[in-house]
Amino acid sequence: MPSPLPSPASTSPRQGVVPAVGRSVPRLEDPPLVRGSAMFAGDIRPEGAVVMMVVRSPVAHGAITTIDTDVARSIPGVVAVWTADDVRRDLGQVPHISPRLSETPRADHYLQPVLAIGRVRYVGEPVAIVLATDRYTAEDAAETVFVDIDPLAPVVDPVEPDPCRIFPMGNEVQAFHARFGNAERAFQEAPVVIECRLRIGRHTAIPMETRGLVVDYVSDDQTLIVYGSTKVPHWNRRELARQLQIDPQRIIMKETSIGGGFGVRGEFYPEDFLTAWCALRLRRPVLWGEDRREHFIATNHSREQNHVASIAGDLEGNVLGLRSEFWLDLGAYVRTNGLRVPENTVTWMPGPYDIRNYEGIAHCVITNKTPAATYRAPGGVECTFVRERLMDMLAARVGIDPLELRRKNLISTDQMPYARQTIDAVPAIVLDEGDFHSLFEKVVGRLGVDDVERRRSTGEQVGFGIATFFERSGAGPFERGSVSATAEGAITVRSGASSVGQGLRTMLAQVTGDVFDVSPELITVALLDTTETDAGVGSFGSRSTMMAGAAVREAAMKLIDEARSTAAEMLGVDPDRISVRNGVLSDDSSGRSVDLAAVAQASGPGGTLHAEADFKVTAPIYDFGAHGAVVSVDPETGVPRIERLVVGFDVGKAINPKLVEGQFIGAAVQGVGGALLEELLYDPDGNPLVTSLMDYLMPTASEVPPIETIIDESHPTDHNPLGAKGAGEGGITGIPAAISGAIAHAISDHERVTSFPIHPSSLLEASPLPPIRKETTP
Numbered sequence: 061m062p063s064p065l066p067s068p069a070s071t072s073p074r075q076g077v078v079p080a081v082g083r084s085v086p087r088l089e090d091p092p093l094v095r096g097s098a099m100f101a102g103d104i105r106p107e108g109a110v111v112m113m114v115v116r117s118p119v120a121h122g123a124i125t126t127i128d129t130d131v132a133r134s135i136p137g138v139v140a141v142w143t144a145d146d147v148r149r150d151l152g153q154v155p156h157i158s159p160r161l162s163e164t165p166r167a168d169h170y171l172q173p174v175l176a177i178g179r180v181r182y183v184g185e186p187v188a189i190v191l192a193t194d195r196y197t198a199e200d201a202a203e204t205v206f207v208d209i210d211p212l213a214p215v216v217d218p219v220e221p222d223p224c225r226i227f228p229m230g231n232e233v234q235a236f237h238a239r240f241g242n243a244e245r246a247f248q249e250a251p252v253v254i255e256c257r258l259r260i261g262r263h264t265a266i267p268m269e270t271r272g273l274v275v276d277y278v279s280d281d282q283t284l285i286v287y288g289s290t291k292v293p294h295w296n297r298r299e300l301a302r303q304l305q306i307d308p309q310r311i312i313m314k315e316t317s318i319g320g321g322f323g324v325r326g327e328f329y330p331e332d333f334l335t336a337w338c339a340l341r342l343r344r345p346v347l348w349g350e351d352r353r354e355h356f357i358a359t360n361h362s363r364e365q366n367h368v369a370s371i372a373g374d375l376e377g378n379v380l381g382l383r384s385e386f387w388l389d390l391g392a393y394v395r396t397n398g399l400r401v402p403e404n405t406v407t408w409m410p411g412p413y414d415i416r417n418y419e420g421i422a423h424c425v426i427t428n429k430t431p432a433a434t435y436r437a438p439g440g441v442e443c444t445f446v447r448e449r450l451m452d453m454l455a456a457r458v459g460i461d462p463l464e465l466r467r468k469n470l471i472s473t474d475q476m477p478y479a480r481q482t483i484d485a486v487p488a489i490v491l492d493e494g495d496f497h498s499l500f501e502k503v504v505g506r507l508g509v510d511d512v513e514r515r516r517s518t519g520e521q522v523g524f525g526i527a528t529f530f531e532r533s534g535a536g537p538f539e540r541g542s543v544s545a546t547a548e549g550a551i552t553v554r555s556g557a558s559s560v561g562q563g564l565r566t567m568l569a570q571v572t573g574d575v576f577d578v579s580p581e582l583i584t585v586a587l588l589d590t591t592e593t594d595a596g597v598g599s600f601g602s603r604s605t606m607m608a609g610a611a612v613r614e615a616a617m618k619l620i621d622e623a624r625s626t627a628a629e630m631l632g633v634d635p636d637r638i639s640v641r642n643g644v645l646s647d648d649s650s651g652r653s654v655d656l657a658a659v660a661q662a663s664g665p666g667g668t669l670h671a672e673a674d675f676k677v678t679a680p681i682y683d684f685g686a687h688g689a690v691v692s693v694d695p696e697t698g699v700p701r702i703e704r705l706v707v708g709f710d711v712g713k714a715i716n717p718k719l720v721e722g723q724f725i726g727a728a729v730q731g732v733g734g735a736l737l738e739e740l741l742y743d744p745d746g747n748p749l750v751t752s753l754m755d756y757l758m759p760t761a762s763e764v765p766p767i768e769t770i771i772d773e774s775h776p777t778d779h780n781p782l783g784a785k786g787a788g789e790g791g792i793t794g795i796p797a798a799i800s801g802a803i804a805h806a807i808s809d810h811e812r813v814t815s816f817p818i819h820p821s822s823l824l825e826a827s828p829l830p831p832i833r834k835e836t837t838p
Contacts, residue, residue: 077642080570080580081782084718088566088580089317089559098317101272101288106345109274110139112338113198114331114348115188115205116357117180120216120428120746121226122209124178127188131204137197139342141205143188144175150341155303157328160295162399170233170426172393174303174330174337180209181226181392182430183748184357186330191338191346214746218389218425219366226392226426233394234424238406238482241417246381250372254453259815260442260796262364262389263738264356265435265730266758269319271359272349273331275339284336285312290558291326292598297590299328300336311336315588321560322730323434323600324360327396331358356751361740362401362435364389365442371450372417377460379469381417384409384446388424391431398432399424404439404532407482407489411447412496412530412684413469418482428746434600436730437789440531441796445816448527448797449804456810462801463504466528470496487679491530493785494684494710494775500528502770503686503708512690522692522703525801527794530684531709533602533786534779536677540596541611543572543619547667549657551576551643553585553616556596557608562788563719564604570715571609571782575616576656578643595674602683602786605715610780611675619671623659626669630654630662681777683785685709687728687794691802698820700803702732702763708770709790713783717771724769724791731795733759735816 092098129141144154156171176187187207192198213224215231225231247253274287289296293313301308318325331348339346350358365388372381388402402422410418451469455462471478477492503526512524540556553572559565569580576583586592597607620640627645628635631652638645646653661667690704707724714720737757741749750756769791776783796816804813807823815822 077577077579080573081715082713084716085566085570085580087563087719088569088585089563093317100269100317100319101274102349104274104287104316106274106276109345109347110191110193110342111195111198112335112346112348113190113202114186114334115190115202115207117176117183117185117187117207117209119180119209119211120183120214121212122180123212124176124180124187125208125210128206129188132190132201135197135201135204137193138201139191139193141188141190141201144173144177147175147337151305155333157330157396158299159394159399160292160396162397162403164234164399166229166234167394167399169229170227170394172330172395172431174333182428183746184354184430185392186334189334189338191342214428216427216429216742216744216746218387218427226428231426232423233390233426234399236403236406236422236483238420239418240480240482243381243383243417243419246417247370247372247383250380251375252373252454252458253370254450254457255368255370256453256811256814258367258369258446258449260363260365260445261815261817262361262740263734264359264361264740265322265324266756267320267322267325270350270352270355271325271329271331273335274345274347275335276345277339277343279343283310283312284339285314286336287314287316289313289326290315290318290560291321291600293558293588293590294556294596295598296328296332300332303333304337304340313588313590315558318560322436323438324362326560327360327433352753353751356740356756357430357748360395360433360435361391361430362432362438363442363734364432365405367446369446369450371454373454373458375458377455377458377465377468379413379415379454382410382415382447382450383419385421386423388422389427389429389432390424391427391429393431395431395433397434400434401438403486405443407486408439408530409443409447410480411444412471412491412528414471414475415469429742430748436727437531437793440529440789440793441734444527444529444794445797445800448794448801449814452801452804452810463526466500466526467497470500470528472497489682490679491682493681493777496528496684498774499684499708499710499770499772500686503688503706506706506768506770507688507690507704520692521695521806522690523802523805524688524690525798525805526686526688527797527801528686529793530682531602531786531789531793532680533683534606534677535601535603535680538597538674538676539607539611540593540672540674541608541615542593542670542672543612543615545619545623545656545660545669547657547661551583553583553612554588554593555608555612556593557599557604558588560599562604562723563716564599564608566719567605567609567715568612571613572616575613575620576643577641602788605784606780606782606786607675609715609782609784611673613781614673614675615671618673619669622671623656623669626659626663627654630659675780677779681779681785683710683790685790685793687798689798689802691799691806693803693806693823698823700736700818700820700823702765702799704765704768705795706768706770707791708772709787710772710775710785711787711790712773712775712777712785714771714773715782715784720771720787721769723787725767727789727791728767728795729759729764731792732764732799735796735799735818736763737817739817
């Protein structure tokens with residue numbers, strides 16, 4: 061219970077509190093985390109619960125001949141062992157997981173069943189489930205389940221023609237075509253054309269807490285309470301109800317604390333269905349939590365793309381055209397948002413540059429790997445790497461400073477609103493806010509370019525790199541927020557968004573506190589519960605502040621308007637004369653006042669004021685960012701050392717600058733990992749070679765320098781009442797590209813650095829790329 065609102069003497073003058081929005085208020089989420097009192101999914105143990113273990117395929121591709129569960133069923137403590145046949149007998153079918161974003165008709169043929177039906181398509185695919193009274197027994201029993209599989213030829217390279225059809229319709233799910241202008245003519249007429257192959261490696265997010273779920277069964281009304289769902293709990297609730305063939309009202313989603321999300325957690329996976337189905341069938345609670353090995357082979361992968369890309373320009377450094385055809389490795393199935401990554405990549409490829417001619421083709425290909433989908437800044441990281449490498453190559457080829465080349469081509473403020481329609485079925489991209497040149501120069505100014513050039517003149521292998529980009533944020537269509545005030549003085553806030561570690565509850569408390577003119581510490585932001593907030597969209601795509609923050613603000617203002625009317629009746633004055641300071645409603649003319657708790661008491665039965673609001677938008681925002689890096693390369697070992705990272709991003713209005721800074725720094729560290737260390741590798745038979753943190757390298761303090769942040773608040777948006785833009789992804793998008801550019805500059809060979817993660821061996825024996833000033837390139 062929060063402290064009650066202040067109740068000063070009713071006739072004393074009051075001074076309002078300092079507004080919280082715009083200040084670095086300490087995170088309200090942290091005290092329970094530090095004290096160890098926060099409740100994670102693994103902390104919830106309903107009475108009578110059983111533990112579920114998933115039996116996973118050890119083979120990348122094959123036909124299931126038999127699944128022998130007899131030994132497992134005979135082990136004491138085992139409650140049940142089930143396969144797809146049991147699901148089919150119970151429901152009449154084995155559910156497949158629906159797409160959540162970027163739905164296409166062809167994708168329906170490539171959706172994942174909750175348990176394998178007749179064929180396995182990746183190492184780690186669920187084929188059976190074991191339920192036991194404790195985890196040790198469940199694990200031991202799962203190891204006795206014998207799955208006989210006739211191997212089929214695996215597909216591990218998305219670029220090669222189909223050596224084996226994983227699905228009857230072929231291995232290419234979809235090809236997205238994006239274009240504007242006349243790229244073919246631009247390339248034919250351009251004095252300089254550069255084409256190269258570029259590759260982005262496969263990696264994933266590594267949250268401290270792996271996925272886990274607890275499903276409680278309430279026998280009185282056969283309700284399921286799901287703990288641990290995050291990111292998009294309302295969508296997951298609808299999808300789960302569809303698969304279980306029950307009314308969504310029988311499913312309650314309850315938020316818990318979470319140890320990181322980053323895009324891979326909170327989507328709907330087979331385990332989301334299996335835990336709930338088992339609880340419903342057994343009529344008792346079910347617990348499930350993956351170990352780290354399962355995380356590497358079962359949770360979404362991301363990033364892997366192979367591009368054949370080209371840039372056309374003139375000898376003065378003007379970009380005349382851009383092209384890229386690429387193959388994205390989707391893994392074995394189309395998951396809930398798997399097609400959003402190629403769609404973003406192909407539509408965002410031209411970036412924040414004034415490029416008039418573009419053509420892109422994205423081939424979305426199935427392989428026998430763990431399915432892939434979104435990871436922080438999906439598609440943005442990939443297209444920024446491709447585009448910025450081409451920009452650096454063009455600058456080197458024509459002998460122009462890479463900074464100057466970008467200055468020539470960045471979209472200027474007098475060109476805004478700048479609209480692009482790349483795919484007919486996808487809404488146009490409209491860049492209508494910000495000063496790209498100004499933020500670019502701020503980042504350049506922090507890099508110490510002159511010092512880098514001085515060191516290079518002495519023979520040192522050091523270089524700088526810069527990358528510019530835009531990110532989409534604030535996607536709709538809506539978000540819900542509510543605010544309640546009680547006669548006991550408590551103010552409670554709820555929203556349809558969920559916390560994935562980004563400081564959501566602190567931000568919502570700041571926004572609400574300013575409306576009530578009270579300290580954020582007096583606001584309770586409740587964990588999401590679908591019985592309290594029955595609709596919402598969720599926390600992804602840098603939307604939480606703009607959408608949930610605006611919805612809660614609107615609800616708080618509605619509640620204050622209601623409270624002002626009640627207070628006016630209590631004081632016998634016109635509502636227009638009522639002001640709010642320190643949570644107290646006052647008639648400034650007479651000096652008389654009444655606190656919010658008394659107003660709530662007078663509002664009617666229950667003594668609670670309540671207001672709810674939906675904030676709606678019809679189009680997202682596109683935010684500009686620029687990242688810079690200084691990197692030195694050891695000439696003997698090829699090992700790069702990052703000396704400086706600068707992260708600049710236009711956030712519109714920072715509700716809490718310290719939270720924004722934390723988002724930038726955390727994201728940049730993930731970008732360093734992707735650029736230099738992290739990679740998920742497979743052998744030719746589709747066996748994963750990386751299944752633990754012994755194999756998957758992650759950045760430490762040794763690899764990451766102090767990160768400088770530039771929080772640009774010079775262009776608040778008018779798309780929402782807070783003026784805020786996105787921040788969650790703006791710290792990672794350009795980092796791999798900037799590091800790659802800096803390394804290429806250090807070794808004086810921009811055409812050698814064509815993939816990431818960048819391996820030291822690839823940087824040895826580099827040769828400089830001579831500038832071309834007067835000749836044309838065929």
